[in-house]
Amino acid sequence: MSDTAADPRLLRAPPRKGIRLSWADERLRAIIWQVLVVGIVVAIVWWLVRNTNHNLEVRRIATGWGFLGREAGLPVAESLVSYSPTNTxxxxxxxxxxxxxxxxxxxxxxxxxxxxxxxxxxxxxxxxxxxxxxxxxxxxxxxxxxxxxxxxxxxxxxxxxxxxxxxxxxxVFLSNRGLKLPWIQWQDAHSFALLGLVIGVVLAVFYARSARAKQMRDGQPRRVWPAALGLILGLPILIWAVLGAPWQGDIPALRGFNFTGGLTxxxxxxxxxxxxxxxxxxxxxxxxxxxxxxxxxxxxxxxxxxxxxxxxxxxxxxxxxxxxxxxxxxxxxxxxxxxxxxxxxxxxxxxxxxxxxxxxxxxxxxxxxxxxxxxxxxxxxxxxxxxxxxxxxxxxxxxx
CATH class of the missing domain: 1.10.3720.10 (MetI-like)
Structure with a gap:
């Protein structure tokens, strides 16, 4: 008879591992507290929404986003885009x-x-x-x-x-009407040239990083500024020349009781x-x-x-x-x-x-x-x- 058969402890089946749920388990307590907190937050949000809808119905206040399409009739003194009170x-x-x-x-x-x-x-x-x-x-x-x-x-x-x-x-004029500065007669071609300037700066940054990485590999320094200057200045100038953007100055001048022209x-x-x-x-x-x-x-x-x-x-x-x-x-x-x-x-x-x-x-x-x-x-x-x-x-x- 072998040693394994002689020892009854070795013939006993190993204990079956199960999941014991106990309040002493830190993970279980963490899950329960998280569920409670989420439930309380959801209940508060539900109560606020329900109470708000009830009050709006009692006062007959309409809700929704349909007003965004209505005419505003709202004057705005300055804006970066075209706007009039007849807009929405x-x-x-x-x-x-x-x-x-x-x-x-x-x-x-x-x-x-x-x-x-x-x-x-x-x-x-x-x-x-x-x-x-x-x-x-x-x-x-x-x-x-x-x-x-x-x-x-x-x-x-x-x-x-x-x-x-x-x-x-x-x-340049400074008064109680604000600061007046010389500007150019801005057109779409100028916007595309400005976009070209931004693209040129981004490309110059990537080129500088690439040149630095190559220098770290082979130890050979590379001149970055000629290519960077060409990208930053050459690209917007090329766009400006192709699109034919005028370069006419808009100089402010006093007309009557206020200034006309220029940047305000x-x-x-x-x-x-x-x-x-x-x-x-x-x-x-x-x-x-x-x-x-x-x-x-x-x-x-x-x-x-x-x-x-x-x-x-x-x-x-x-x-x-x-x-x-x-x-x-x-x-x-x-x-x-x-x-x-x-x-x-x-x-x-x-x-x-x-x-x-x-x-x-x-x-x-x-x-x-x-x-x-x-x-x-x-x-x-x-x-x-x-x-x-x-x-x-x-x-x-x-x-x-």
């Missing part, structure tokens, strides 16, 4: 979205440039420059943004009339842009300062030992390393600037909030109007967040 509410809301984007995009670019310069200035060895930057940051950050917007708007409204307008340069920057937009840029730049300056100071002092000393100038050290060595600290909080400031643009209603600039409020007052579609405002800002904010998160991941230091 959908067109008016599109104008509001574009006006909001015009503030957000230009404001983000200008606030980034100004904030970076002020942040670097606060670290300057020049005592006066550093103190002036510090005073600017502390004063601007401590004043409410709405008060600053009203301040700048009051200053612009206090400028002289068009007949006594300030004339700092040829074709209205006082409302100007005040909103100045206020948002200066307010946000103060926060960005502190972020840039903190990012620069996060780089070890040894980086400066090593670069100085190699003979680098301070400007080149900052541009080529310090700032690229500081970006990993700067980018995350910078994203929050971009979002704040975009959302703070809704204060435009206080100074009469017609952004999406202003036009949507007028629309819901005329049509009574309060829920739809608020939903449009929320959707617009949510879309813009998520787009900014996605782009900044992608850029942050791209420049992050990866340990190998």
């Amino acid at each position: 509410y959908a067109r008016a809301l599109l104008v509001g979205v574009l006006n909001t984007l015009k503030v957000a995009v230009v404001g983000i670019v200008l606030a980034t440039i100004l904030g970076t310069l002020i942040g670097i200035a606060r670290l300057s060895k020049n005592w006066l420059l550093a103190r002036l930057a510090g005073v600017y940051i502390e004063v601007v950050r401590d004043l409410p943004l709405l008060l600053q917007l009203l301040f700048w708007y009051a200053i612009l409204q206090g400028l002289p009339s068009p007949r006594q307008a300030l004339h700092p340069a040829e074709g 920057v209205t006082p409302e937009y100007f005040a909103l842009l100045i206020g948002l840029v200066m307010y946000t730049a103060a926060f960005i300056a502190e972020i840039v300062r903190a990012g620069i100071q996060s780089v070890a002092r040894g980086q400066w000393e090593a670069a100085e030992a190699l003979g680098f100038q301070r400007g080149r050290i900052m541009r080529l060595i310090v700032l690229p390393q500081a970006l990993r600290v700067i980018i995350p909080p910078m994203t929050s400031q971009y979002l704040n600037l975009t959302k703070n643009s809704s204060l435009a209603v206080a100074i009469g600039y017609q952004d999406i909030v202003s036009i949507a409020n007028t629309t819901l007052n005329q049509t009574g579609q309060a829920i739809e109007g608020i939903a449009i405002i929320m959707l617009v800002f949510l879309t813009i904010s998520l787009s900014i967040s996605l782009f900044m998160n992608w850029y942050n991941a791209r420049i992050a230091l990866v340990e190998r």
Whole structure:
């Protein structure tokens, strides 16, 4: 007889494994709590929808999106696309979205440039420059943004009339009607040339990356700037020449009691842009300062030992390393600037909030109007967040 047959313990069948449900199981508790939370949220949403529908029926308030196709009868002072009061509410809301984007995009670019310069200035060895930057940051950050917007708007409204307008340069006029600048007679060919410029920049970036990758493989440097210059300038010039876009200047001139021609920057937009840029730049300056100071002092000393100038050290060595600290909080400031643009209603600039409020007052579609405002800002904010998160991941230091 073998040892296996002699040992009764080895003949015993192994215990059958089963699933034991017990409150002591952490996974089971987690599932139960998640189901409860989701159920509570669904119940709250169902109650809100049911209660809202009941109140709308009692008050005989119509709902739906049919009002978007009706004639708006709403005057809009400035727009990036053609618009008249005879257009629909959908067109008016599109104008509001574009006006909001015009503030957000230009404001983000200008606030980034100004904030970076002020942040670097606060670290300057020049005592006066550093103190002036510090005073600017502390004063601007401590004043409410709405008060600053009203301040700048009051200053612009206090400028002289068009007949006594300030004339700092040829074709440039500053009055209580806004800022007048020379421009060109914009046509579709100019739009295609601008699109060609954007495509040329993208292609130049890809070409530079390809040349850098080849240099890393074979160690042979390649000149990038001739091809980049040809793409950035040659492509739009070629499109402009083929389509025959005229290059006629549109110079503003005083006619009667106002200016005609040129590019007009209205006082409302100007005040909103100045206020948002200066307010946000103060926060960005502190972020840039903190990012620069996060780089070890040894980086400066090593670069100085190699003979680098301070400007080149900052541009080529310090700032690229500081970006990993700067980018995350910078994203929050971009979002704040975009959302703070809704204060435009206080100074009469017609952004999406202003036009949507007028629309819901005329049509009574309060829920739809608020939903449009929320959707617009949510879309813009998520787009900014996605782009900044992608850029942050791209420049992050990866340990190998």
